Amino acid sequence: MGTKTKDLWVLLETNEDGTAKNVGIELLNPGRRLADKQGGKLVSVVIGCHTDAAVKEAGVHGADQIIVVDGEEFRRYTTDAYTAALAHLLKKHAPTSMLIGATPNGRDLGPRLSCRLGTGLTADCTALDIDEASGNIAWTRPAFGGNLMAVILCPDHRPQLGTVRPGVFKKPDVCEDRAEIIREDFHVPADQIRTTLLETIREASAEIVDLEGADIIVSGGRGVGGAEGFRVIRELADVLGGTVGASRAAVDEGWISHSHQVGQTGKTVGPKLYIACGISGAIQHLAGMSSSDVIVAINKDFDAPIFGIADYGFVGNLFEIVPLLTDEIKKAKA
Amino acid sequence: MNILVCVKQVPDTNEIKIDPDTNTLIRDGVPSIVNPFDGYALEAAARIKDNAPDTKIVVLSMGPQQAETALCECLAIAADKAYLVTDRAFGGSDTLATSYILSKAIEKVEELENEKFDAVFCGKQAIDGDTAQVGPELAEHLGYPQVTCALEVKSEADGLHVYREAEDGKEVIGVKTPCLITFTKPSFDPRFPTIKRKIAARKAKIAQLTAAELTSIDPAHAGLKGSPTKVKRTYVPPRKEAGVVVKEETVEASAHKLFDLLSKAHVI
Numbered sequence: 001m002g003t004k005t006k007d008l009w010v011l012l013e014t015n016e017d018g019t020a021k022n023v024g025i026e027l028l029n030p031g032r033r034l035a036d037k038q039g040g041k042l043v044s045v046v047i048g049c050h051t052d053a054a055v056k057e058a059g060v061h062g063a064d065q066i067i068v069v070d071g072e073e074f075r076r077y078t079t080d081a082y083t084a085a086l087a088h089l090l091k092k093h094a095p096t097s098m099l100i101g102a103t104p105n106g107r108d109l110g111p112r113l114s115c116r117l118g119t120g121l122t123a124d125c126t127a128l129d130i131d132e133a134s135g136n137i138a139w140t141r142p143a144f145g146g147n148l149m150a151v152i153l154c155p156d157h158r159p160q161l162g163t164v165r166p167g168v169f170k171k172p173d174v175c176e177d178r179a180e181i182i183r184e185d186f187h188v189p190a191d192q193i194r195t196t197l198l199e200t201i202r203e204a205s206a207e208i209v210d211l212e213g214a215d216i217i218v219s220g221g222r223g224v225g226g227a228e229g230f231r232v233i234r235e236l237a238d239v240l241g242g243t244v245g246a247s248r249a250a251v252d253e254g255w256i257s258h259s260h261q262v263g264q265t266g267k268t269v270g271p272k273l274y275i276a277c278g279i280s281g282a283i284q285h286l287a288g289m290s291s292s293d294v295i296v297a298i299n300k301d302f303d304a305p306i307f308g309i310a311d312y313g314f315v316g317n318l319f320e321i322v323p324l325l326t327d328e329i330k331k332a333k334a
Numbered sequence: 335m336n337i338l339v340c341v342k343q344v345p346d347t348n349e350i351k352i353d354p355d356t357n358t359l360i361r362d363g364v365p366s367i368v369n370p371f372d373g374y375a376l377e378a379a380a381r382i383k384d385n386a387p388d389t390k391i392v393v394l395s396m397g398p399q400q401a402e403t404a405l406c407e408c409l410a411i412a413a414d415k416a417y418l419v420t421d422r423a424f425g426g427s428d429t430l431a432t433s434y435i436l437s438k439a440i441e442k443v444e445e446l447e448n449e450k451f452d453a454v455f456c457g458k459q460a461i462d463g464d465t466a467q468v469g470p471e472l473a474e475h476l477g478y479p480q481v482t483c484a485l486e487v488k489s490e491a492d493g494l495h496v497y498r499e500a501e502d503g504k505e506v507i508g509v510k511t512p513c514l515i516t517f518t519k520p521s522f523d524p525r526f527p528t529i530k531r532k533i534a535a536r537k538a539k540i541a542q543l544t545a546a547e548l549t550s551i552d553p554a555h556a557g558l559k560g561s562p563t564k565v566k567r568t569y570v571p572p573r574k575e576a577g578v579v580v581k582e583e584t585v586e587a588s589a590h591k592l593f594d595l596l597s598k599a600h601v602i
């Protein structure tokens with residue numbers, strides 16, 4: 001075990017081509033604030049394969065130090081390889097806390113790691129601060145589908161671990177790269193990785209849908225009525241330069257691919273504008289979008305719960321108003 | 335194959351209301367249900383059993399006495415046997431302590447059943463805490479490989495093939511037993527209990543495990559005391575002011591009004 005430091009670590013997840021995933025850069029923003037308050041360094045931990053691009057990104061976004069683990073076995077995320085690498089690094093360098101993006105991989109890794117180290121983990125946080133009284137990180141997270149917020153501390157165990165939602169924090173400004181780079185020669189033997197990827201089944205219209213990073217989202221639900229009905233949704237999204245989202249019901253019907261789904265079992269989003277069309281507003285849907293800045297609800301049923309959180313509502317047929325709204329915007333832009 | 339499914343009884347979060355005067359959660363009268371994600375885990379086990387009828391499904395829950403109702407429901411749906419871990423000493427456990435207790439309980443159940451489990455199935459997350467931590471932590475305690483966010487599992491000659499939800503489609507992951515798998519919502523609906531099974535479940539005895547039986551548990555790692563994370567406070571998030579309902583004479587006028595409002599709000 002290394003001597004304990006006051007450093008704050010941020011895990012930088014990488015893509016298969018060695019570039020950085022957004023959330024690992026976003027987290028350098030609250031990371032800087034917490035590291036300064038804790039009186040330690042802000043450290044970005046980069047794990048992946050051929051990671052030079054990701055290392056550079058971390059440097060120009062303000063990391064004081066970058067610890068790199070680079071190897072073929074880290075190209076694709078696996079629980080076993082990533083847990084082994086991080087457990088090794090955390091024991092060796094002993095930072096006081098670490099932030100991990102609450103991506104599907106991050107939420108697979110976080111608990112496995114916390115259990116191996118015998119420390120506490122707070123999942124899926126939406127706000128971070130330092131508890132003035134104790135100096136611990138105060139992790140804030142939603143529970144009960146977003147009906148309740150809880151502030152959690154990990155007073156007696158180190159490191160303090162948390163996963164943090166993508167899209168909650170903005171990337172820090174670009175600055176001069178002053179990062180000290182530490183390369184760790186750590187490898188995981190193939191026989192210690194106990195899962196194998198046998199096949200990937202891409203959806204017919206495999207497209208990259210960046211809902212987490214979108215400023216404007218126009219979503220359709222069961223009220224859209226069919227795959228064809230999504231055309232009006234897509235047209236509105238297009239004129240606004242936005243991204244198309246969907247409810248679980250629309251995904252389950254097969255009208256649109258799962259990569260568009262917003263909610264508890266889909267993506268968590270926080271755009272400036274979220275337009276929900278033909279979506280009732282079940283708690284599992286709200287859990288994924290209620291923190292949007294401005295919410296517009298378009299629904300035939302005045303009693304639909306979506307109106308409870310909407311800033312602007314229209315009670316009526318989406319097929320009538322959505323195309324008219326699209327035209328209004330087109331006219332204004334012309 | 336022997337499968338153990340971990341199920342938690344949770345309040346139905348769809349039914350939770352906020353008291354507008356005190357701004358607190360109203361929990362009274364909120365029905366308790368089997369965590370839906372655990373229902374998907376049970377369905378996955380039942381599907382394996384459909385193809386291999388000698389499969390044995392055991393359900394395990396930790397919670398107060400009333401969690402028996404949830405276990406009964408699982409017996410009625412597909413489970414062969416149920417165990418309830420219940421003891422005041424285990425109350426207040428966070429996810430790490432819960433997974434530790436469950437891991438010791440699983441060892442005990444294996445001893446009592448005189449059989450090892452090939453796979454442990456969990457829900458992806460419990461809808462009360464939404465943490466999604468107990469599954470992976472339990473896998474670590476047991477020393478098993480894990481696959482999270484599964485939709486379906488098939489038992490093949492070389493181990494299990496797990497259909498897992500990925501960002502832009504599905505992945506098929508191969509894993510050898512014993513292993514732990516967590517399940518998310520599939521596109522199909524889980525089965526309902528039959529009348530016959532319901533009647534049998536009502537008569538079934540649910541075995542109880544308390545601290546007295548689970549002697550291998552170190553009390554320093556269980557309950558509130560054994561939990562590294564502590565809830566400092568909880569609050570109901572500030573509610574939004576009621577929104578503006580756009581209702582003009584014609585739909586055209588409404589569309590225009592909506593456009594105006596959004597422009598003034600500087601979001602388009």
Ligand SMILES: Cc1cc2nc3c(=O)[nH]c(=O)nc-3n(C[C@H](O)[C@H](O)[C@H](O)COP(=O)(O)OP(=O)(O)OC[C@H]3O[C@@H](n4cnc5c(N)ncnc54)[C@H](O)[C@@H]3O)c2cc1C
Pocket residue numbers: 220221222223224246247248249250261262263264265266267277278279280281282283284285288298299300301304316317318319370371519
């Ligand atoms: C464990 C679990 C996880 C889940 N995860 C998610 C999740 O991640 N995301 C998610 O979205 N859901 C999720 N769900 C499902 C969720 O409970 C709801 O079933 C789902 O969100 C409903 O989708 P919907 O609003 O599109 O459909 P519905 O509830 O059927 O609502 C359709 C709405 O469209 C309106 N409508 C119909 N026609 C028109 C029209 N022409 N013009 C205007 N309005 C119209 C209707 O009035 C109605 O309000 C989950 C459920 C469970 C149990």
Ligand SMILES: Nc1ncnc2c1ncn2[C@@H]1O[C@H](COP(=O)(O)O)[C@@H](O)[C@H]1O
Pocket residue numbers: 340341342369371372394395396397429432436455456457458459460461463464465466467468469
């Ligand atoms: N008290 C419990 N008893 C049995 N299983 C549990 C319990 N708590 C959590 N689990 C299992 O762990 C999964 C994830 O729970 P959580 O980490 O609390 O979101 C659940 O879906 C259950 O399968």
